[in-house]
Amino acid sequence: MLSVRQQPFKTAVLVLVWGWLLFLVLAPNLLVVGASMMTRDPVSFLSLPLNLDAYRQLFDPLYLEVFLHSLFMAAMTTLVCLLIGYPFAWALSRVGKQRQLLLIFLLIVPFWTNSLVRTYALKLILATNGLLNNGLMSLGLIDEPLQLLYTEGAVIVGLVYLLLPFMILPLYSVFDDLKQEVLLASHDLGAGRLSTFIHVIVPLTLPGVLAGVMLVLLPAMGLFFVPDILGGSRHLLVGNVIKNQFLDARNWPFGAAASIVLTVAMAFLMFAHRLSKRRLGEEGP
């Protein structure tokens, strides 16, 4: 091992990175854990004694309902993204290489546009006097405008629109790795299309699915501005609850506990993702 003096560059870099991560990632997260176990205080935000009241409050049937509703919307978002994204990624991986690059570029371009502005554009389309309703009415398909804005559906549409690329990209990368020969081999061994799909394609693309779920489900619980704009401040996400607790109701322990729930969900998903990859590594060819 070379000493510090012999490798000043290495030492400097490591000190910088570790310093940054410890101070701005580890310390703040420990603070949140600490805050979640303190007592709400109306004057200064937190006070002793330490207790688990905030966690108990999470399981209060009232808040539980909020969380379940939020989870439901996030899960629906993820499901819709998966249903759209899976065949999309598949189809994308079958297009010629040159065109694939262009298509991926086109997929990413919307991501480079401000997400608030895009959410707002959806409002223009979904509003009672909006483009969709006007279009349907002038086609004579409906007589009265549909109530699309400020519904649960609108929130889900908004989340899907913002998060779809995050589902497609990891799926695309697993489909891209999927060797045509594997499918042919499966076919040669007498497997039908359905059986090939279930026994070969699904397991091989599972890490991509889990990565996509991770990239969609977590933000779908946190993007508080989507219900604000498209949900009419109804149909709250966990993100809205956390934001309200910190910036309106000043119940920091509860807000912190809610955020820890998200962190735990993340840890769980990351674990599942690793597991699926490892299993694939062991059983794969």
Place this chain on the structure above:
Amino acid sequence: MTHRWLPRTYLTLVYILLYVPIVVLVVFSFNESRTGYAWEGLSLRWYEALFNNRAMVAAMWNSIWLALSAATVSTVIGALTALALHRYRFRGKKLLNGMLFVVMMSPEIVLAISLLALFLLVGLQLGYVSLLLAHVTFCLPFVVITVMARLSGFDDSLPEAARDLGASDFTMTRTVLIPVIMPALLAGWLLGFTLSLDDVVVSTFVSGPSYEILPLRIYSMVRVGLKPEVNALGTLLLVFSLVMLMLSQWILIRSKR
């Protein structure tokens, strides 16, 4: 060849859905109408209104300055981190990797409140500095990953040769490695710039009135209701990021030659 026809139709359909809102936005930014639903003729009035809005222009400059600095700082730190992870063995390497991954995966809101708690505890005034620290933190892992990807495809014998010729670590990094990872640095910088310019969630928590930035200004505007200025602003932002994207592609292609 029906099996070719079906996937292509499907792809086209999804792309149309993805682009409809953006097209609507751009088209309506040139709409004379105040209410914003019906077409009432071509006009540039919303662009004019936008540039006459002093608070908006100030927020725009603040945002651009913040994005420039956050992207630059995160690129420098991120690139050094990637180099260290690639070249050196050290204790806690896995942990470092894992922490970066966790930062990347964490929901923004979790990062936001943790940073808010930290800044309050140390008594840091919420403003430019707090925003910069927060933005660099969430940009960092993306830069590291981009640069790592480039490094992993790179032949290690070159730096070894340089070292054999007596070059110090620092000289070797400067003369051999930096040119190699330049495209990745550029890509990472650009990614950081965009992430910073787009961020609402983290900024909502760690900003103060002394430094108002564009996304928060837009947020308060769109919450008030339909404002045609938002269409104009969105169009400008779209054009701006497209130009940046093309510029970077152009530089990348040139650097490959």
Place this chain on the structure above:
Amino acid sequence: MKKLALAGLLAVGLTGCSSEEPQVLSLYNWSEYMPQEVLDRFTEETGIEVVYTTYDSNEAMYARLKLLDDSAAYDLAVPSTYYVSKMRQEDLLMPIDRSKIEGFNRLDPELVNLDIDPNNQFSVPYLWGTTGLAVDTADIEGEPVNAWQDLWDDRFEGRVMLTNDMREVFHVGLRVLGYSGNSTNPKEIEEAYKKLSELMPSVRTFNSDAPRMPYLEGETDVGMIWNGEAVMGKDTMGALEYVYPEEGVIAWLDSFVIPKNARNPDAAHQFISFVLQPEISALISEDIGYATPNLEGRELLDDAVAGNRASYPTPEDMENAEFQVDIGDDALQVYAKYWEMLKSGR
């Protein structure tokens, strides 16, 4: 070449940043609650730039002020009635130096020296107003809407809007049940919650950023609105009427306060004096439709504005009206819990 471009970019950013720092007044106010013209004229007259940031509820304003307590972020804020007393009692405010304020004597004697702030040591009234019913008369059929209770009518399913304000929404629920809108009794609050949750299927959206917008956009037909918003909305949509409900409107007075750690209290005092000029008070009231407490300003009002019952109610309109008062932190927690349940319920 590349370096040159980067240097250029950095230089642009730098000059955008480091130009001469002008004096700045940081004003924290409700959204759409101050005409841009007033800010521009203030800057023109005094050379002080106004940084105008907004909030959509007293709770958000209060939480943010506390959060930024030490960093002295805001020079002036505009809390509603009951938050003035709360913030005063919690020692968050700086006393107003009356010698630096011109025109305090122009204020309506009935709106100064109230219980919320005896002798107005800490606050100067800005505007007052009411929260009542908004009715889009073009889109509803049948009986006219006269009472909060009418919102529960089946015909309005999916067409109702409420303000995104915990206290106001519960005020309505409590009044419909015959209780005080300032109730601190957990039983009554729970009853109000139950009553309101019956209304929820009808509620399309909550909005306190600009409560007129959902009516103008055609998303909702009846519901709550602030009187000034109703006046502004009627300019665009003639059919939007402001109705004083039988159970009584919610009344409030919004006052300027200076946070204890304000960085530029002189500019804050200057701004208050500026707004107290009769001409400016009149301009504000005409522009955003709320009632000015400035009596000399009222005399300058256009007849159409002064005679507009929505902005300036008659004594009959104010029958049963109730001012919001501070209810204490314990009751607030009870409200907060039911509020979240209400908004998340399906």
